[in-house]
Amino acid sequence: EGSPERHSKKKVVAVVGGGLVGALNACFFAKRGFDVEVFETREDIRQAKIVKGRSINLALSHRGRQALKHVGMEEKIVSQGIPMHARMIHSLSGKQSPIPYGKKGQVNLIILSQNTSLLFAEYVIYKIRPVCHVAAVSHRPDGSTEEVEADLIVGCDGAFSAIRKQFLRRSRFNYSQTYIPHGYMELTMPPINGEFAMKPNYLHIWPRNTFMMIALPNMDKTFTCTLFMPFEEFEKITTGDEVIEFFQKYFPDTIPLIGADALRRDYFRLPAQAMVSVKCSPYHIGDKCVLMGDAAHAVVPFYGQGMNAGFEDCIVFDEIMDQFNAVLPEYTRVRVPDDHAIADLAMYNYIEMRAHVNSKWFLFRKHVDNFLHFLMPRAIIPLYTMVTFTRTRYHEAVERWHWQDKVINRGLLFSAAGAVLGGSYVLIKNPPDINKLISPAEKMWNRLVALRTP
Numbered sequence: 025e026g027s028p029e030r031h032s033k034k035k036v037v038a039v040v041g042g043g044l045v046g047a048l049n050a051c052f053f054a055k056r057g058f059d060v061e062v063f064e065t066r067e068d069i070r071q072a073k074i075v076k077g078r079s080i081n082l083a084l085s086h087r088g089r090q091a092l093k094h095v096g097m098e099e100k101i102v103s104q105g106i107p108m109h110a111r112m113i114h115s116l117s118g119k120q121s122p123i124p125y126g127k128k129g130q131v132n133l134i135i136l137s138q139n140t141s142l143l144f145a146e147y148v149i150y151k152i153r154p155v156c157h158v159a160a161v162s163h164r165p166d167g168s169t170e171e172v173e174a175d176l177i178v179g180c181d182g183a184f185s186a187i188r189k190q191f192l193r194r195s196r197f198n199y200s201q202t203y204i205p206h207g208y209m210e211l212t213m214p215p216i217n218g219e220f221a222m223k224p225n226y227l228h229i230w231p232r233n234t235f236m237m238i239a240l241p242n243m244d245k246t247f248t249c250t251l252f253m254p255f256e257e258f259e260k261i262t263t264g265d266e267v268i269e270f271f272q273k274y275f276p277d278t279i280p281l282i283g284a285d286a287l288r289r290d291y292f293r294l295p296a297q298a299m300v301s302v303k304c305s306p307y308h309i310g311d312k313c314v315l316m317g318d319a320a321h322a323v324v325p326f327y328g329q330g331m332n333a334g335f336e337d338c339i340v341f342d343e344i345m346d347q348f349n350a351v352l353p354e355y356t357r358v359r360v361p362d363d364h365a366i367a368d369l370a371m372y373n374y375i376e377m378r379a380h381v382n383s384k385w386f387l388f389r390k391h392v393d394n395f396l397h398f399l400m401p402r403a404i405i406p407l408y409t410m411v412t413f414t415r416t417r418y419h420e421a422v423e424r425w426h427w428q429d430k431v432i433n434r435g436l437l438f439s440a441a442g443a444v445l446g447g448s449y450v451l452i453k454n455p456p457d458i459n460k461l462i463s464p465a466e467k468m469w470n471r472l473v474a475l476r477t478p
């Protein structure tokens with residue numbers, strides 16, 4: 025960072041983007057003894073009077089923690105977070121039902137607040153107009169420019185990456201982006217008498233089919249509520265009264281907790297934000313430039329894995345550096361299928377979180393999966409557990425999930441068929457009074473129909 029070592033013989037790594045992934049990556053490269061320079065468009069947020077942007081708090085899970093651990097930062101970050109044990113589903117009537125993430129005592133998620141990224145901010149420096157290959161052109165706040173020689177340019181400049189734009193000019197670079205019809209808006213739920221307004225160690229969810237709201241706790245005892253809804257629905261609400269009417273209809277239990285006046289005001293404070301899913305490949309150009317984090321794979325936020333996947337990119341790259349000479353092509357080979365798998369899973373969860381958590385069949389299957397995992401912890405592992413609590417490669421987790429699903433569904437079918445056959449045998453051997461039978465049979469049928477409802 026402008027130090028005399030910059031002119032030393034050490035290999036120079038230019039990390040473009042000092043967000044979560046860029047800052048962590050800088051630590052990884054620095055730990056390996058590279059001369060690291062980080063280029064960041066935004067000013068140093070430690071010195072800024074007003075921090076632009078949003079206060080998104082993030083769920084940090086196993087993959088992200090492992091990456092932090094690698095550079096000795098795990099405890100520092102985790103101690104600033106709040107553990108989450110389960111989801112808490114809020115029904116329309118205000119009833120709250122917890123759905124645990126994994127087994128009791130399993131390592132849980134930690135919420136990071138935006139402040140946590142301040143720990144990384146010492147790497148934040150100038151603006152940059154990045155150019156691939158050996159040189160990056162830096163535009164300093166005074167308008168001057170500088171050619172920066174770098175042995176490796178690492179593009180960690182987020183979902184709208186300027187580095188990735190350089191890739192787009194090249195042949196055989198695959199790229200796709202999808203905006204989902206939903207946007208998101210953040211609202212704050214203040215503490216009540218100095219305490220959290222709801223139980224803090226949960227991801228609170230209000231699933232309402234085509235839209236939903238979630239709330240995550242912050243260290244200052246507030247909750248950040250994020251409303252996910254189609255843009256056209258956001259736009260339909262144009263007055264404070266309409267905001268209250270909408271919340272009264274769908275999230276009545278939150279009105280006294282957020283506060284009617286705050287709702288009327290805050291709904292119009294900032295417009296709803298878009299969410300994009302980006303897939304591309306390859307992640308590298310020659311031996312000079314590589315993409316990581318959202319620059320390589322922006323995912324929709326419904327698996328809580330965007331940052332975790334980006335952090336895991338850093339650890340995978342580091343592991344490959346230990347084993348291969350041609351690091352960049354190997355990184356693309358290993359990482360693309362995994363990042364594409366988590367992008368697809370996040371999209372799948374986009375539907376699951378809104379609709380399926382209300383479904384009896386979904387809840388039943390979750391219980392069956394968790395029970396089988398309890399009985400056979402190595403043979404059956406729920407998808408969520410593999411993604412969130414292990415470093416199983418994302419694409420392997422998906423393959424295993426499909427296999428397990430097939431096996432469990434077949435098992436359930438055979439068990440049901442076995443129960444029917446067994447029951448029939450008993451009935452034939454000991455015919456009961458037909459009048460007593462009708463009501464329980466009817467009940468069982470209704471229950472089966474209910475369980476199959478998606």
Ligand code: FAD
Binds near residue numbers: 042063180187318
């Ligand atoms: P960014 O955080 O976008 O950082 C990129 C940085 O590059 C920025 O600082 C930017 O200023 C800088 N930059 C951009 N262009 C240039 C340039 N030309 N030159 C220099 N610098 C530049 N992930 C989780 O793991 N768990 C969650 O619970 C979770 N929840 C989320 C909730 C929401 C609503 C959203 C939108 C995302 C969520 N994510 C979550 C995803 C997570 O926020 C991102 O995956 C993560 O921020 C990606 O980090 P990054 O460093 O790759 O990109």
